[in-house]
Amino acid sequence: MTMKDLHPAGWAPPRGYANGMMADGVMIFVGGQIGWTGEQRFESDDFVAQIEQALRNILAILAEAGAGPDHIVRLTWFILDRREYLTRLEEVGAAYRRVMGRHFPSMTMVQVSALIEERAKVEIEATAVIPRG
Secondary structure, three states: OEEEEOOOOOOOOOOOOEOOEEEEOEEEEEEEEEOEOOOOOEOOOOHHHHHHHHHHHHHHHHHOOOOOHHHEEEEEEEEOOHHHHHHOHHHHHHHHHHHHOOOOOEEEEEEOOOOOOOOOOEEEEEEEEEOOO
């Protein structure tokens, strides 16, 4: 697949994400995934556990198209508590790597006041690109 990180010369390297990515192929758009199972049941109210489940949900959807984590070019995270994210950053990083490996696409994270599902602490949407042919 043609995929390239976009990193302007002279910029400090980003930590845990890419500033931008360029890819050529078939695009997949994954709607926001929260930390519940495919049966729409929460197994945990823990922030990091919900992140891990949301990422697993994204990969399950991508697998339906024959894609995996390396095809993801963008993740957008919506979290309820910025402080919890920053306090638990090491745990978040470990959970991310367990699911996604060492693939770090472009990412945006936004703190929101609420999510539609009351028990949800995070929602993550993804864009992926599968090479043509």
